[in-house]
Amino acid sequence: MNKKYQNVNNLKVSDELLSFVNDELLKETSISPEKFWQGFDNIVHELSPLNKKLIEKREILQKKIDDWHIKNRGAEIKIEEYKKFLKEIDYLKDEGSDFKIETSNVDDEITQIAGPQLVVPIMNARYTLNAANARWVSLYDSLYGTNIIESEEGGSERYDPNRGQEVIKYVREFFDKFIPIQGTSWKNITALKIINKELVILKDDYEYKLKDKSKFVGHRGDANKPEAVIIKNNNLHFEIIINPKAFSAAHDIAGISDVIAESAVSTICDNEDSVAAVDAEDKVACYRNWLGLMKGNLKIQFEKNGKNLERKLNPDRSYISKEGIGSKLHGRSLLLIRNVGHLMTNSSIILKDGNEVPEGIMDAFLTTACALHDLKKKRNSRKGSVYIVKPKMHGPEETKFTDLIFSKVEELLGLERYTCKIGIMDEERRTSANLKECIRTLKNRVFFINTGFLDRTGDEMHTSMEAGPMIKKGEMKSSKWISAYENNNVDIGLKCGFSGKAQIGKGMWAMPDKMKEMIDEKINHLKAGANCAWVPSPTAASLHALHYHQINIFDEQKKIQDREQAKINDLLEIPIADRPNWSVDEINSEISNSAQTLLGYVVRWIDQGVGCSKVPDINNVGLMEDRATLRISSQHIANWVHHGVTTKIQVLEIMKQMAKIVDKQNENDKNYKKMSDNYEKSIAFKTACDLIFKGKEQPSGYTEPLLHLNRILKKSNQN
Numbered sequence: 188m189n190k191k192y193q194n195v196n197n198l199k200v201s202d203e204l205l206s207f208v209n210d211e212l213l214k215e216t217s218i219s220p221e222k223f224w225q226g227f228d229n230i231v232h233e234l235s236p237l238n239k240k241l242i243e244k245r246e247i248l249q250k251k252i253d254d255w256h257i258k259n260r261g262a263e264i265k266i267e268e269y270k271k272f273l274k275e276i277d278y279l280k281d282e283g284s285d286f287k288i289e290t291s292n293v294d295d296e297i298t299q300i301a302g303p304q305l306v307v308p309i310m311n312a313r314y315t316l317n318a319a320n321a322r323w324v325s326l327y328d329s330l331y332g333t334n335i336i337e338s339e340e341g342g343s344e345r346y347d348p349n350r351g352q353e354v355i356k357y358v359r360e361f362f363d364k365f366i367p368i369q370g371t372s373w374k375n376i377t378a379l380k381i382i383n384k385e386l387v388i389l390k391d392d393y394e395y396k397l398k399d400k401s402k403f404v405g406h407r408g409d410a411n412k413p414e415a416v417i418i419k420n421n422n423l424h425f426e427i428i429i430n431p432k433a434f435s436a437a438h439d440i441a442g443i444s445d446v447i448a449e450s451a452v453s454t455i456c457d458n459e460d461s462v463a464a465v466d467a468e469d470k471v472a473c474y475r476n477w478l479g480l481m482k483g484n485l486k487i488q489f490e491k492n493g494k495n496l497e498r499k500l501n502p503d504r505s506y507i508s509k510e511g512i513g514s515k516l517h518g519r520s521l522l523l524i525r526n527v528g529h530l531m532t533n534s535s536i537i538l539k540d541g542n543e544v545p546e547g548i549m550d551a552f553l554t555t556a557c558a559l560h561d562l563k564k565k566r567n568s569r570k571g572s573v574y575i576v577k578p579k580m581h582g583p584e585e586t587k588f589t590d591l592i593f594s595k596v597e598e599l600l601g602l603e604r605y606t607c608k609i610g611i612m613d614e615e616r617r618t619s620a621n622l623k624e625c626i627r628t629l630k631n632r633v634f635f636i637n638t639g640f641l642d643r644t645g646d647e648m649h650t651s652m653e654a655g656p657m658i659k660k661g662e663m664k665s666s667k668w669i670s671a672y673e674n675n676n677v678d679i680g681l682k683c684g685f686s687g688k689a690q691i692g693k694g695m696w697a698m699p700d701k702m703k704e705m706i707d708e709k710i711n712h713l714k715a716g717a718n719c720a721w722v723p724s725p726t727a728a729s730l731h732a733l734h735y736h737q738i739n740i741f742d743e744q745k746k747i748q749d750r751e752q753a754k755i756n757d758l759l760e761i762p763i764a765d766r767p768n769w770s771v772d773e774i775n776s777e778i779s780n781s782a783q784t785l786l787g788y789v790v791r792w793i794d795q796g797v798g799c800s801k802v803p804d805i806n807n808v809g810l811m812e813d814r815a816t817l818r819i820s821s822q823h824i825a826n827w828v829h830h831g832v833t834t835k836i837q838v839l840e841i842m843k844q845m846a847k848i849v850d851k852q853n854e855n856d857k858n859y860k861k862m863s864d865n866y867e868k869s870i871a872f873k874t875a876c877d878l879i880f881k882g883k884e885q886p887s888g889y890t891e892p893l894l895h896l897n898r899i900l901k902k903s904n905q906n
Contacts, residue, residue, distance in 0.1 A: 252653075329702075401419075456480065613639070714738070769832070
């Protein structure tokens with residue numbers, strides 16, 4: 188790829204990025220291109236050396252930890268000695284006095300409304316629009332199209348009236364439990380109307396009221412024959428759509444044709460783990476979509492089933508309140524933007540010393556500059572804030588550096604201090620072990636903390652690589668450190684005053700086709716104290732939203748505040764296998780599972796630039812894979828090779844076998860290039876192998892350096 192650059196002050200800026208910033212991003216703002224680039228030039232040259240020192244500190248600490256484990260290999264790890272060592276090297280900080288976060292001007296979607304959080308690759312405009320519009324999703328469609336309702340027609344295009352009746356029954360039974368009618372059941376009703384500011388429910392000429400009348404908030408259409416009735420429970424809404432002529436209401440005596448659930452209350456538009464953005468062309472695609480969201484004019488045309496369709500952002504939803512006043516409900520999800528972490532650099536901008544720009548610094552300035560357009564209109568954030576999720580920070584020095592970056596962003600863009608709010612991804616070991624002090628450095632900005640089990644496990648394995656062979660991946664979730672990690676995140680968040688002020692989040696449901704299992708299991712995230720949790724699709728959002736009707740999370744958090752806090756000793760327990768006596772078949776089976784999903788993900792990343800996708804596992808169960816899942820798989824095999832549980836030759840042989848399986852699974856993809864035709868020439872296969880065999884040397888076990896390097900190589904070969 189021949190990149191062209193323009194000299195701008197002390198910077199070389201790629202043509203694509205320069206024209207986007209000057210001609211699109213800064214248009215209709217008070218910031219001129221000259222002012223922006225002059226300020227950015229000065230600030231990036233001030234911040235880049237600090238960024239570099241922080242990355243170097245990661246490497247220094249890792250070397251010291253490696254040496255300590257090598258020196259103590261074979262001996263039992265005594266936790267007090269280990270903690271003392273971690274404090275001596277400045278890995279573990281002394282915990283300071285108690286405090287409460289002071290973040291202000293935070294939207295209700297963060298502070299008051301507990302609900303699902305979507306994560307979507309910002310690079311894909313269609314997916315992004317779907318996610319933004321997933322604030323409201325048909326509960327009927329979501330139930331009908333998933334395995335929650337069991338019938339033979341589940342995957343059929345032909346409508347099954349019996350299945351439709353099961354959907355209606357499911358919703359009515361749910362309403363009976365959480366929005367009950369005094370004296371009768373939702374299953375028996377014949378009509379709904381509004382009389383004297385109250386919802387009146389009819390059954391055989393008898394009139395009934397809701398047990399809790401405050402749950403009715405308004406309607407659309409005529410009060411005697413409403414088109415929709417709006418219900419509110421635990422700060423989340425349902426719209427009961429009444430249309431007797433609709434196909435879906437044919438067997439419904441009350442004429443209810445659908446129930447629309449308020450679903451994805453917030454959405455993370457992701458520049459990081461779910462995208463494959465490696466150069467200026469890719470980064471501009473990401474920034475342009477985010478700009479369209481912030482301006483409110485993002486739209487896309489596409490073809491589906493032979494029809495040309497257009498997708499754009501949904502308007503707010505109008506209704507008449509029970510007081511008879513015209514009102515609106517927010518039509519779309521509150522949009523957050525995830526920047527990249529501190530590690531990677533990008534060739535979009537070259538600094539005066541010839542080095543690439545730190546990508547996280549570039550993201551900070553450009554994604555916030557895009558949000559200037561929303562700060563004028565206040566359509567996304569009514570409170571006038573910009574919500575940035577910052578991943579992969581290691582400890583309080585790095586969270587403090589993030590505060591410095593955004594202070595500089597605000598100065599250049601003329602924003603009030605603390606306009607930029609920061610979400611802390613608690614996914615690195617040094618952050619979870621020092622979480623309270625990390626939050627302290629951002630106490631005026633933090634709006635969110637979130638656990639990331641997979642990245643956190645990947646970092647656990649890399650940090651303790653020399654300690655010994657790790658337990659099997661499937662055993663990680665039941666190990667002592669993981670429960671301490673998950674509980675500690677909630678404990679610290681509540682102690683720092685997050686309840687009613689900020690989000691405490693939990694991770695992704697990774698099986699988008701298994702919604703019944705999600706309904707059974709993901710309620711545990713609420714019981715654990717999380718007021719938001721990640722879902723992979725609008726359908727999953729609407730179904731997970733039901734959990735927030737079942738549990739009032741703020742009441743739950745009050746109960747949790749009284750429990751004993753998670754212990755740092757448990758958090759630091761290393762998940763090494765105690766004298767493992769696994770059979771060859773067990774070892775090969777474990778490696779095969781990791782190798783197959785690893786290859787399935789990497790081949791799409793490298794060859795097609797797909798950063799997140801549903802990858803079938805070895806049993807053909809579709810799993811949402813991103814760089815976090817890749818990190819844990821590659822680090823786990825690397826650890827077993829390093830400790831002689833397996834050999835490089837064995838792993839390479841398994842990789843070749845799994846490549847054939849992955850090729851077979853993708854045979855219907857016309858854009859797919861087989862790896863097994865020529866292993867030596869497949870950049871994707873080589874990358875997957877490098878992630879394992881060079882995994883020990885990768886900074887923090889991250890996969891980005893090798894993925895980016897080889898994706899750029901692949902793009903060069905394609906041009």
